[in-house]
Structure formats: C-alpha cells, structure tokens
Amino acid sequence: MVSRNITFQSLNGSYLFPEVLRRKLAFQQQFPHEKILSLGIGDTTEPLPGVVSQVLADKSLMFSSPEGYSGYGPDLGNMELRKKIAEVIYQNTVDWQEIVISDGSKCDIARLQLLFGSQVKIGVQDPAYPVYVEGSLLNGVKQPVFLPCTPENNFFPDLRNAALCDLLYFCSPNNPTGAVATREQLQELVDTAKKNKQIIIFDAAYSFFIQDEHLPRSIFEIEGAREVAIETHSFSKIAGFTGLRLGWTVVPHQLKYCSGESVKKDWERLVNTTFNGASTLVQQGGIAALSPEGLSEIKKTIEHYLENGRMLFNALKDKYQVYGGTHSPYLWVNVGKPSWEAFDDFLHTYKIVTTPGGGFGPAGEGFLRFSAFGNRKTVQEAIERL
Ligand code: PLP
Numbered sequence: 001m002v003s004r005n006i007t008f009q010s011l012n013g014s015y016l017f018p019e020v021l022r023r024k025l026a027f028q029q030q031f032p033h034e035k036i037l038s039l040g041i042g043d044t045t046e047p048l049p050g051v052v053s054q055v056l057a058d059k060s061l062m063f064s065s066p067e068g069y070s071g072y073g074p075d076l077g078n079m080e081l082r083k084k085i086a087e088v089i090y091q092n093t094v095d096w097q098e099i100v101i102s103d104g105s106k107c108d109i110a111r112l113q114l115l116f117g118s119q120v121k122i123g124v125q126d127p128a129y130p131v132y133v134e135g136s137l138l139n140g141v142k143q144p145v146f147l148p149c150t151p152e153n154n155f156f157p158d159l160r161n162a163a164l165c166d167l168l169y170f171c172s173p174n175n176p177t178g179a180v181a182t183r184e185q186l187q188e189l190v191d192t193a194k195k196n197k198q199i200i201i202f203d204a205a206y207s208f209f210i211q212d213e214h215l216p217r218s219i220f221e222i223e224g225a226r227e228v229a230i231e232t233h234s235f236s237k238i239a240g241f242t243g244l245r246l247g248w249t250v251v252p253h254q255l256k257y258c259s260g261e262s263v264k265k266d267w268e269r270l271v272n273t274t275f276n277g278a279s280t281l282v283q284q285g286g287i288a289a290l291s292p293e294g295l296s297e298i299k300k301t302i303e304h305y306l307e308n309g310r311m312l313f314n315a316l317k318d319k320y321q322v323y324g325g326t327h328s329p330y331l332w333v334n335v336g337k338p339s340w341e342a343f344d345d346f347l348h349t350y351k352i353v354t355t356p357g358g359g360f361g362p363a364g365e366g367f368l369r370f371s372a373f374g375n376r377k378t379v380q381e382a383i384e385r386l
Helices: 006-010 016-030 050-062 079-088 105-115 131-138 183-196 263-274 280-289 292-316 339-350 376-385
Strands: 099-102 122-126 145-148 167-171 199-203 229-234 247-250 321-324 330-334 367-371
Touching (some): 016 339, 079 099, 079 280, 122 131, 280 292, 292 330, 292 376, 339 367
Parallel strands (some): 122 145, 122 167, 199 229
Antiparallel strands (some): 099 247, 321 330
C-alpha cells in the first residue's frame, strides 16, 4: 500500500468549521423542534448586487450560441477585470499585471505556500484564519511561531518574537478578532520585514468593511511594502461571492527572493501549472461588481452587516468584554471560559451557533467569535434571545 503523506499527522483531527457544523447538526438531531440561529461561520447572506446577477444571466446565455461560446480564459485572469481591480481597489498604485485572478483567496493562500517550500519558518497572528497554519503544515512547514494578539497588546503582535521567521501572515481587518491595524502598525510591520528580510502575506479579504479613511485598506498603502509584501484579496465578503468564487493576489514586480530572483515570475509559473483560471463567467460578474452601480449596492450591503455588528455589540457589551465589529463583520467576545464549553453553552441555552476562539489558535481560548453576516430578522431574534 502507498504510505500517507506524513504532513497530515501534524493537523488537528478536523477543520474548525466542519466541527462547528457537526455539533450544530447533533444538537438539531437531539432537539428537532428547536430553531437554531447561526452567527458562526462567516458566510454572506445578502443577495448579490442586481447588476452582477444580470451580467451572469446575460453572459451565461451567450455560452449557448456558437458566436458567444468560449472555453478556457487567460491563465492569469481576464485583463479587463485585472485592470478594473487595479483602478478601483488600488487607484492604479498597483500595476494590473501584478494582479492574478483566482477562485478565491483561501485557495491562493494555500497555493502561495508552495512558492517557499517546507523549510521556511512562518510567523502568524494568534488567533488567525486557519489556512495560514494548516496550509503551511500540509506543505511540510515545521512548528509555526504564534504571535499572540490579545486585548493587552491591542491585538497587534510583538514582532520581535518573529525575528527569525521568513514569512509573516497578517490579516487586517482581522478574522477572528475584528481588529484593524493602523497605518503606524502596518508601517512597523513593513519596516520589520525589511529589516529581517522577510515576506509578508497580507490578507485584505475584509478591506471594504473599513469605514475610516485614515485606516489602511491595503498593505500597498504603506511605504516600502512593495519590496516585502504579497496581498491576497477576495470578492467573497465584499460582494457576496462566497459561492461564486473569485479572488486575486498581488505580487509586486519588486518582490525578490534572497537569491534576487523574482517571486512574481514563480507565482505566474505556479498558477499556470496548478490552476486553469477562475470561471470566465464569474469574472464577468466581478467586473460588474466593480462598476459604479455594483459598488453602490456593495456599500449598502456592507452597511447592513456593520449595523448587525453594532446591534450585536450593544446586546453583548453589558455582559461581556466585546472587541471588533466596527470596521469588521466579526465580534470577538471574552467569555472567560474554555471556548468549546462556551460554544456549547450558547448552543444549548440560546440555540445560537458561534465559533469557538480556540479553533483559531491558542490565544483564542476564552473567546467566542460572533459573525455579523446575517439577515436582520436572524440578528434581531438572536438579540432577543440573548
Ligand atoms: N481570508 C480570510 C481572513 C477569511 O476569513 C476568508 C474566508 O472566510 C478567506 C480569506 C477566504 O476567502 P475566499 O472565499 O475568497 O476563499
């Protein structure tokens, strides 16, 4: 028989969110008449911008005519979409040729890890979105350096502890803590990476939730970032594409390995080799999402989620210490007990699904993550129960 890839041994028994779902289903089976409300997994609930659905419908019909049919798209993505992202998201401070379109940023984060091999040392914010650590472990990387992000350090890690790392994963607005890094903090991150010759993998999946124009939405707003950072991004949370699947990654021309070779060149080679491009139809939807009509509908949807967050914050704040929720769809709630125990308490007492903080890393113990993604009725009902 063939032997198992030993890197699987370094993973926990199951990925966080399937375990959340398993417990939810077990509860539902035991109490079939109870109505469970989900404030757990960060999945979008509000409809797509109308202009996106219209384009998807029109373009998909074109596929059934000989003139309208097309097969594989360009490997690195639709040029119009790449240019649109450069213009709308980065105000052309990023060259469209540095943008590669993908089927979502989780997949890109996992693919990026192949660029650096198994010998790199990684530093991650703790708690963090699980794919940074688990994807790296699957790639054979040894024990990551966890950089605790707690209320005591305002959820910004002590970067001195990462001095020996090669890659630094950083996410702002952060999932799960809801913290947003300031310009000064990101400057410190970039300066540290420069000094230590590190590469930052910056996850900007929630950038549209930032409402304060003084807060940076992209690592490339920070001086010097182009020499040390890669940015991953996604249409999932900003435009409701979680099911449609569309994202992108920016690898700047200037980014080099210690050997002086171009990271961008390898990234394109890797994408060409392992991926056949995002759905050509969905990419048309992405172009529509970034049109003026699309952007104005996106703004309303983001405001809806942020209002959910404010309502949840107010409902929880008298009983618990609550963080986040202002420029982010996540609230990080200090429940003062082991997080799976607190998860079960909320499920059994209020019939509300949350996400246990410990699933995001050791420093997440004692916290629950509440998601503000939801329709208003669900959130209102949850608040009444709380
Ligand atoms: N990055 C963060 C921080 C996320 O929370 C998520 C999804 O929840 C992703 C990336 C993945 O996004 P996508 O749907 O584009 O794979």
